Amino acid sequence: MLRIRFHGRGGQGMKTASRILGSAAFRAGFCVQDSPVYGAERRGAPMAAFTRIDRVQIRERGAIVRPDLVVVADDTLLTDPAAQPLAGCDAESTVLVNSTRDEAALRQEVPAYTGRLLTADFTAVALATTHALASLSTALGVAAACLVGLSLADSLAGLDDELTESHMSMAQKEANRQLAQTVYAQASSWAPVREREDSRIAETAPLVEVTFDPPRLAGPSIYAVGNSPQRRTGNWRQFRPVLQVERCTRCWICFVRCPEAAISLDAQEYPVVDYDECKGCLLCVHECPTHAFTVEKEVR
Ligand code: SF4
Ligand code: SF4
Structure with a gap:
């Protein structure tokens, strides 16, 4: 096998x-x-x-x-x-x-x-x-x-x-x-x-009989305060969105749609990407009606 x-x-x-x-x-x-x-x-x-x-x-x-x-x-x-x-x-x-x-x-x-x-x-x-x-x-x-x-x-x-x-x-x-x-x-x-x-060694192992477990086992319990702010998702990124500000109409669609809340707004209400959190899903690129984001490959 x-x-x-x-x-x-x-x-x-x-x-x-x-x-x-x-x-x-x-x-x-x-x-x-x-x-x-x-x-x-x-x-x-x-x-x-x-x-x-x-x-x-x-x-x-x-x-x-x-x-x-x-x-x-x-x-x-x-x-x-x-x-x-x-x-x-x-x-x-x-x-x-x-x-x-x-x-x-x-x-x-x-x-x-x-x-x-x-x-x-x-x-x-x-x-x-x-x-x-x-x-x-x-x-x-x-x-x-x-x-x-x-x-x-x-x-x-x-x-x-x-x-x-x-x-x-x-x-x-x-x-x-x-x-x-x-x-x-x-x-x-x-x-x-x-x-x-x-x-083939594992092939001779018996099939596992799955036994019934109470549904509570699948429901996680929370034992500690939230740690998501410490989990940086920026290192997941293979491609980064880069704003071409002259094309931006400040419609905020990217700001609203970013699933990581990695886009904030600056004093002039232009979007700003936090690259420590941006995971590179490129949803903002696809959603922007004016194609104001270009895409650059990350080089590490
Ligand atoms: S690439 Fe994804 S995570 Fe990064 S800013 Fe755009 S929507 Fe947010
Ligand atoms: S979706 Fe595009 S045009 Fe709208 S704020 Fe974001 S970058 Fe600017």
Whole structure:
């Protein structure tokens, strides 16, 4: 069995990437399982998705604790205590990171990790091909499919399965297919991920019987005063909105719509973005009627 774990932030499309991989493997004739896990639904917050691939029926369930391949949608997650993408990784694991930085720079951040670390700027490739950030899911799903040894034809078939359910235009779907081919060619230069010798061990474990728990267990109790002001969300940001003040009509729509209350108003009632809190969801960019925000990629 191959176990693949995707780590991303809400809105980066890692659930879809996991599904593209799962559909591609299914098309290739494998038994497949994929499932995401979220905390509280929140754009920008860390999330994970799990894909298992095997030649026989998969009886294992739940989170993947010892992954063969980990796909990380942005390098800020590498050291994020809420995400912990390297948890359970060992010398046999492969970690693929979407980043503008090279392997040596990333390894400085995670010195304890001894497995294979691959990196490429998939965001740049996706934007150059489709002009849509959402297509990162296509890029990372297909890169993972290539790394686990699936063919380009099966990868494209898996992608088509996902695109069929989307509301994309035909031109966008075709751009995603082109992106898939570009990424597949790039990922083909990497050696494929191998199954572990003991990859079937967990399969013999009995299925877990889920017992009834009282509903109160799911209702959190509050034991401390609110600490949300201490939780800076600015380091979630991959792209920053930058106000071009000459285009702003001071309609306040961005100020009202920002989900993090990261926009305040200055003395002249122009919006001001607090970059310590702005998580980079770009809702303000999409909502602004005069297109007064431009978007800049963060460079860390
Ligand atoms: S300022 Fe814009 S990009 Fe930042 S959190 Fe608010 S709406 Fe999102
Ligand atoms: S939505 Fe656009 S025009 Fe309106 S206040 Fe914000 S930046 Fe200015």
